[in-house]
Amino acid sequence: MRKLFIPALAALIVAYAMLVQAQRGGGPMTMPPAPGSLPAHKFEKVAEGVYYSTATGSTTIGSNSVVIVNDQDVMVVDPGITPAAATTFIADVKTLT
Secondary structure, three states: OHHHHHHHHHHHHHHHHHHHHHHOOOOOOOOOOOOOOOOOEEEEEEEOOEEEEEEOOOOOOOOOEEEEEOOOOEEEEOOOOOHHHHHHHHHHHOOOO
8 A cells, every 4th residue: 555655646746737728728838939029118198299118028138228309319328237238228219210
């Protein structure tokens, strides 16, 4: 009896884990998108021509930024903590203009 306890317990744990995975809709695991393949920022319109930007998590940005757009100019406040972050931010801002 004791020899069967450990294998039976292990089988029960595996069956429970499979049941939980099936209920969560768990299919085969998928890889996350490649870095840089998604926009790095999400823009929320605060007022006419004023946007608040938050990072989407696709890259490490390290800041929340403000963009002010008018007919002739675009003003950016805090584009990022590194030149690479600023370059990515400017590329995403171009979707607004």
